[in-house]
Amino acid sequence: xxxxxxxxxxxxxxxxxxxxxxxxxxxxxxxxxxxxxxxxxxxxxxxxxxxxxxxxxxxxxxxxxxxxxxxxxxxxxxxxxxxxxxxxxxxxxxxxxxxxxxxxxxxxxxxxxxxxxxxxxxxxxxxxxxxxxxxxxxxxxxxxxxxxxxxxxxxxxxxxxxxxxxxxxxxxxxxxxxxxxxxxxxxxxxxxxxxxxxxxxxxxxxxxxxxxxxxxxxxxxxxxxxxxxxxxxxxxxxxxxxxxxxxxxxxxxxxxxxxxxxxxxxxxxxxxxxxxxxxxxxxxxxxxxxxxxxxxxxxxxxxxxxxxxxxxxxxxxxxxxxxxxxxxxxxxxxxxxxxxxxxxxxxxxxxxxxxxxxxxxxxxxxxxxxxxxxxxxxxxxxxxxxxxxxxxxxxxxxxxxxxxxxxxxxxxxxxxxxxxxxxxxxxxxxxxxxxxxxxxxxxxxxxxxxxxxxxxxxxxxxxxxxxxxxxxxxxxxxxxxxxxxxxxxxxxxxxxxxxxxxxxxxxxxxxxxxxxxxxxxxxxxxxxxxxxxxxxxxxxxxxxxxxxxxxxxxxxxxxxxxxxxxxxxxxxxxxxxxxxxxxxxxxxxxxxxxxxxxxxxxxxxxxxxxxxxxxxxxxxxxxxxxxxxxxxxxxxxxxxxxxxxxxxxxxxxxxxxxxxxxxxxxxxxxxxxxxxxxxxxxxxxxxxxxxxxxxxxxxxxxxxxxxxxxx
Numbered sequence: 169x170x171x172x173x174x175x176x177x178x179x180x181x182x183x184x185x186x187x188x189x190x191x192x193x194x195x196x197x198x199x200x201x202x203x204x205x206x207x208x209x210x211x212x213x214x215x216x217x218x219x220x221x222x223x224x225x226x227x228x229x230x231x232x233x234x235x236x237x238x239x240x241x242x243x244x245x246x247x248x249x250x251x252x253x254x255x256x257x258x259x260x261x262x263x264x265x266x267x268x269x270x271x272x273x274x275x276x277x278x279x280x281x282x283x284x285x286x287x288x289x290x291x292x293x294x295x296x297x298x299x300x301x302x303x304x305x306x307x308x309x310x311x312x313x314x315x316x317x318x319x320x321x322x323x324x325x326x327x328x329x330x331x332x333x334x335x336x337x338x339x340x341x342x343x344x345x346x347x348x349x350x351x352x353x354x355x356x357x358x359x360x361x362x363x364x365x366x367x368x369x370x371x372x373x374x375x376x377x378x379x380x381x382x383x384x385x386x387x388x389x390x391x392x393x394x395x396x397x398x399x400x401x402x403x404x405x406x407x408x409x410x411x412x413x414x415x416x417x418x419x420x421x422x423x424x425x426x427x428x429x430x431x432x433x434x435x436x437x438x439x440x441x442x443x444x445x446x447x448x449x450x451x452x453x454x455x456x457x458x459x460x461x462x463x464x465x466x467x468x469x470x471x472x473x474x475x476x477x478x479x480x481x482x483x484x485x486x487x488x489x490x491x492x493x494x495x496x497x498x499x500x501x502x503x504x505x506x507x508x509x510x511x512x513x514x515x516x517x518x519x520x521x522x523x524x525x526x527x528x529x530x531x532x533x534x535x536x537x538x539x540x541x542x543x544x545x546x547x548x549x550x551x552x553x554x555x556x557x558x559x560x561x562x563x564x565x566x567x568x569x570x571x572x573x574x575x576x577x578x579x580x581x582x583x584x585x586x587x588x589x590x591x592x593x594x595x596x597x598x599x600x601x602x603x604x605x606x607x608x609x610x611x612x613x614x615x616x617x618x619x620x621x622x623x624x625x626x627x628x629x630x631x632x633x634x635x636x637x638x639x640x641x642x643x644x645x646x647x648x649x650x651x652x653x654x655x656x657x658x659x660x661x662x663x664x665x666x667x668x669x670x671x672x673x674x675x676x677x678x679x680x681x682x683x684x685x686x687x688x689x690x691x692x693x694x695x696x697x698x699x700x701x702x703x704x705x706x707x708x709x710x711x712x713x714x715x716x717x718x719x720x721x722x723x724x725x726x727x728x729x730x731x732x733x734x735x736x737x738x739x740x741x742x743x744x745x746x747x748x749x750x751x752x753x754x755x756x757x758x759x760x761x762x763x764x765x766x767x768x769x770x771x772x773x774x775x776x777x778x779x780x781x782x783x784x785x786x787x788x789x790x791x792x793x794x795x796x797x798x799x800x801x802x803x804x805x806x807x808x809x810x811x812x813x814x815x816x817x818x819x820x821x822x823x824x825x826x827x828x829x830x831x832x833x834x835x836x837x838x839x840x841x842x843x844x845x846x847x848x849x850x851x852x853x854x855x856x857x858x859x860x861x862x863x864x865x866x867x868x869x870x871x872x873x874x875x876x877x878x879x
Contacts, residue, residue: 250648295757333644333666341684352386365872440857531556815860
């Protein structure tokens with residue numbers, strides 16, 4: 169589909185929105201008024217938010233949220249949601265000193281947070297990698313898959329585990345993560361913050377809010393600057409970001425929000441430490457084997473225009489137009505292997521990647537949310553249409569680098585790149601998506617709720633750089649049932665499917681989407697008047713048609729992976745200013761069918777039956793926070809990660825580890841101070857390096873101290 173045609177479709181969607189915006193109120197006013205029983209009561213799932221409810225500040229939100237919007241596009245109590253989901257408040261994220269998304273996700277059961285070469289977030293949900301099996305969104309709009317998602321302007325992080333294609337289309341086979349950004353609200357304040365700590369790390373933040381006295385308009389500006397030398401050699405980074413948001417009322421029941429986001433990040437990539445004979449060599453954990461020419465520069469720009477109109481108490485119309493642009497230039501050293509040489513030393517074999525990538529996400533989401541009642545059956549209905557165009561102009565080249573000695577590294581890499589012919593990848597791809605979707609929450613009685621939903625994606629793909637094009641269509645259904653034997657207990661079951669768009673690496677033109685499906689059974693409960701909440705879920709998740717190398721050396725869709733296990737999450741606020749949370753996940757993941765080419769012997773190796781990389785069997789996390797009336801506070805917690813393989817060959821396994829963190833705070837009306845203590849026991853453990861050839865040593869004991877001032 170051409171850009172002109174797509175632009176016409178987006179324009180048509182805006183015209184359709186304007187038409188519905190004008191005509192639906194008239195139709196609604198001429199129809200019968202909803203009965204008293206059909207109107208939402210406070211505390212129930214409400215498909216339309218009032219302006220006052222939307223313009224909230226994070227400090228008024230609960231420390232442990234009990235509602236979530238991502239799974240249904242409406243504010244739904246977690247107790248009445250037939251799916252595994254978690255919500256992380258701004259207060260919890262601040263206590264954990266979560267600066268990027270990976271920091272936040274360590275609080276979510278079943279999620280193993282890593283990074284990719286130290287330049288972007290990477291995580292694994294239920295044993296599946298985020299790049300190919302998860303979707304990250306900002307305010308419900310899709311994000312680029314390879315960046316650090318900064319949290320300086322985020323009010324809440326919501327995570328839905330399991331396929332979420334029934335509302336969001338391609339990629340969320342294992343889960344969806346939504347970053348809910350801060351919005352203006354009816355007050356005036358300015359907050360300055362500063363953090364300083366280990367490795368010459370410093371951060372400055374600004375949060376300015378101005379709200380009109382009558383609540384008719386508001387403006388909020390969040391900004392951040394951060395610099396660090398990093399805990400490993402030659403790994404300096406700087407990040408600069410700003411997020412202005414303007415909201416106003418365009419009538420008694422209509423709000424308009426216009427926002428922009430600008431982020432510049434400069435990192436030095438990190439491939440870690442190479443393995444030697446399947447072991448971590450005895451070298452300093454800070455040592456780097458990168459070249460001085462390595463860099464990773466990203467410019468990320470976001471624009472959003474959102475309109476929400478409460479047409480009647482049971483009828484809400486929303487429209488969101490979004491544009492996100494990522495420009496990414498980088499050079500990174502990859503560590504391929506380490507072998508002894510004839511001079512008695514050990515050579516580290518290296519190559520270099522040279523990347524020039526521009527990604528653009530343009531789309532429009534039109535949603536209609538309404539409820540009605542027929543007899544004793546009540547429906548909460550969400551229906552919508554998304555039009556999106558995703559473009560990717562990419563040039564990825566592979567270059568040669570001289571070997572470097574493992575124990576006595578002396579850099580001899582030239583300034584210029586010597587690129588290897590035929591190993592580069594180029595793309596000038598455009599993906600156009602037209603996708604209607606719906607979700608009906610049916611309250612059959614006070615105890616039974618059924619959820620029926622689905623999204624139909626019509627996808628046109630064209631890559632003019634390599635002459636590939638194809639069209640696909642995919643249905644992503646969701647069926648859920650919830651039974652509440654009491655007001656405080658819910659038992660649920662669901663079945664869902666999702667997909668990933670066809671991979672451009674697959675040979676031939678008959679490429680299919682990668683597909684996934686999940687069965688889940690769970691129970692949720694509340695105790696102590698809602699002060700204690702528990703959630704237990706059992707699941708079986710599988711994914712097939714994964715693009716892997718077959719026996720002939722050609723990339724084909726022959727891979728299959730599955731995982732099953734259970735997740736337990738307990739949150740509690742037993743009294744004011746005391747909060748604690750605990751989570752545990754057991755994951756049994758398996759590569760049902762998986763082969764790859766050995767890079768040195770050029771043989772096809774079958775890894776079927778192995779465990780996927782970075783899919784530990786056991787993950788546990790606990791956090792406790794206590795604030796006192798005199799302004800002091802103390803928080804602390806622990807995280808346990810069991811053994812995990814670093815590659816599909818299962819040749820090297822990272823040992824299990826436990827980390828301990830703590831927080832000391834002091835709060836007054838106008839200012840506050842805090843000290844974050846991470847990895848108190850100076851535990852030595854490793855994270856994701858590059859494939860099966862390296863690991864990335866994690867930071868040891870480190871300290872961050874900060875102050876903030878409220879004006």
